[in-house]
Amino acid sequence: MTLAITKTTSTAVPAVVGADLRVPLVTGERVTYANLDHAASAPCLQEVRDAVDELLPWYASVHRGAGFASQVSTRVYEQARDRIRKFVGAHASDTVVFTRNTTDSLNLLARSVPRGTAVVLFDSEHHAALLPWRGPNVQRIPAPSSSGAAVVALDRALAAAPVGPRLVIVTGASNVTGELWPVAELAKVARRHGARIALDAAQLAPHRPLNVRELGVDYVAFSGHKIYAPFGAGVLVGRADWLQQAQPYLVGGGATAKVTDHGDRLGVAWSAVPERHEAGSPNVVGVHALAAACEILSRHWEQTVAHEQELLTRLRDGLRTVPGFRELSILTDADKVGVVSFTISGFDAGFLAAALSAEYGIGVRDGAFCAHVIVGRLVKAGAHEDRAVRASIGLGTTAEHVDRLVAALRTLVTEGPKWTYTQRDGRWVPEDDSRTLPPFLA
Ligand SMILES: Cc1ncc(COP(=O)(O)O)c(C=O)c1O
Numbered sequence: 001m002t003l004a005i006t007k008t009t010s011t012a013v014p015a016v017v018g019a020d021l022r023v024p025l026v027t028g029e030r031v032t033y034a035n036l037d038h039a040a041s042a043p044c045l046q047e048v049r050d051a052v053d054e055l056l057p058w059y060a061s062v063h064r065g066a067g068f069a070s071q072v073s074t075r076v077y078e079q080a081r082d083r084i085r086k087f088v089g090a091h092a093s094d095t096v097v098f099t100r101n102t103t104d105s106l107n108l109l110a111r112s113v114p115r116g117t118a119v120v121l122f123d124s125e126h127h128a129a130l131l132p133w134r135g136p137n138v139q140r141i142p143a144p145s146s147s148g149a150a151v152v153a154l155d156r157a158l159a160a161a162p163v164g165p166r167l168v169i170v171t172g173a174s175n176v177t178g179e180l181w182p183v184a185e186l187a188k189v190a191r192r193h194g195a196r197i198a199l200d201a202a203q204l205a206p207h208r209p210l211n212v213r214e215l216g217v218d219y220v221a222f223s224g225h226k227i228y229a230p231f232g233a234g235v236l237v238g239r240a241d242w243l244q245q246a247q248p249y250l251v252g253g254g255a256t257a258k259v260t261d262h263g264d265r266l267g268v269a270w271s272a273v274p275e276r277h278e279a280g281s282p283n284v285v286g287v288h289a290l291a292a293a294c295e296i297l298s299r300h301w302e303q304t305v306a307h308e309q310e311l312l313t314r315l316r317d318g319l320r321t322v323p324g325f326r327e328l329s330i331l332t333d334a335d336k337v338g339v340v341s342f343t344i345s346g347f348d349a350g351f352l353a354a355a356l357s358a359e360y361g362i363g364v365r366d367g368a369f370c371a372h373v374i375v376g377r378l379v380k381a382g383a384h385e386d387r388a389v390r391a392s393i394g395l396g397t398t399a400e401h402v403d404r405l406v407a408a409l410r411t412l413v414t415e416g417p418k419w420t421y422t423q424r425d426g427r428w429v430p431e432d433d434s435r436t437l438p439p440f441l442a
Helices: 046-058 068-088 102-112 147-159 183-192 240-245 284-298 301-319 349-360 372-380 399-415
Strands: 022-024 030-032 095-099 118-122 138-141 166-171 196-200 219-223 234-238 256-261 266-270 325-327 339-344 365-367 388-392 421-424 427-430
Touching (some): 068 095, 068 234, 095 102, 095 240, 102 219, 102 234, 147 166, 147 183, 183 196, 234 240, 301 325, 301 339, 301 399, 339 372, 349 365, 349 399, 349 421, 372 388
Parallel strands (some): 118 138, 118 166, 196 219
Antiparallel strands (some): 022 030, 095 234, 219 234, 325 339, 339 388
């Protein structure tokens, strides 16, 4: 009773749904969408959609039904834990808790650490990793400028941390710069100081193989929608003890072994992990999609990394020819996944993003990318606006998308826009925008 995903022998990168999507321009033309916003949410893989289609007829309640379809859905849900475990190289004793996304996973971890745990992190983290940890026990290390400096800074911070449980939070790849953090080295330092380490792999998991045993990390969190499985599931994998001792993050059905009525109060025996932290009806479609995406990527790492690195080089080389271009960087010596954030002197990031969409059919992200602290610092360092543009590459990206972005920016900078834009509610929008929404929204 397994739902095996179709295996391919192709050497091409896995195909995404929507690769031929046509979008309207303000001029009335239609063009193929150039999605350069994979770091925000990646398109669904075709094979993930196939896996979901395969499951849907069998879709039924998980853990709750005697019916055959319920048993199938329950099996799919529980098998997904093993598939994820394999993807991250988890220890046999690690627990796999399904969540909504990385934010949910990291908030769960934050609520599960023993009281008084000293937490150490870099202030360049995404808000999902930064905000759950606030208060007197948290040390925020100013973002270092190199991988070596990161290791030294963590060593110093941990040497100064109070005695007791300690936890380091680190990202695998920055969502601002795409730079890869020296996770294995940081984990060694953490271990030397008796600290645990949690890896925010939201941006790493879609781009590079990840093995918690090789990296030496205790926890890893990532999101389905960033790894080509946009069906609302995420995951936290790691050591079970703190999670087992913690009060459930959400309370309700599924998290309880037994509830008893004592008149003036309810007695509750909570389930063991992972169900303890999975109250409510589980998202079996989401976790099946997530597990399928993990397996598909695992079979294509070589092609995926080569595809992305080739396009990344093309993108950076092209962007360097745009007058006024400046790329944001934290760890100046680090390798990158396909994420480039930049400013263009004299141009507001929001305006550029609006014009790229309206006139060229290109999707990029603008703003501070849920990392206000570091983006504010990096952007201000060059005395530009306090927002940036981010172009991010993934399996749906083609050389034409990259070339179109570079050419569009060069034209916008040297000749200006061909349309008129205005600011509405703090966002740049084209005036007289007659682009129509797809029929299913009409
Ligand atoms: C590095 C990083 N961590 C965490 C998150 C949060 O992920 P999610 O929004 O899926 O919870 C993101 C999302 O952009 C991210 O890039």
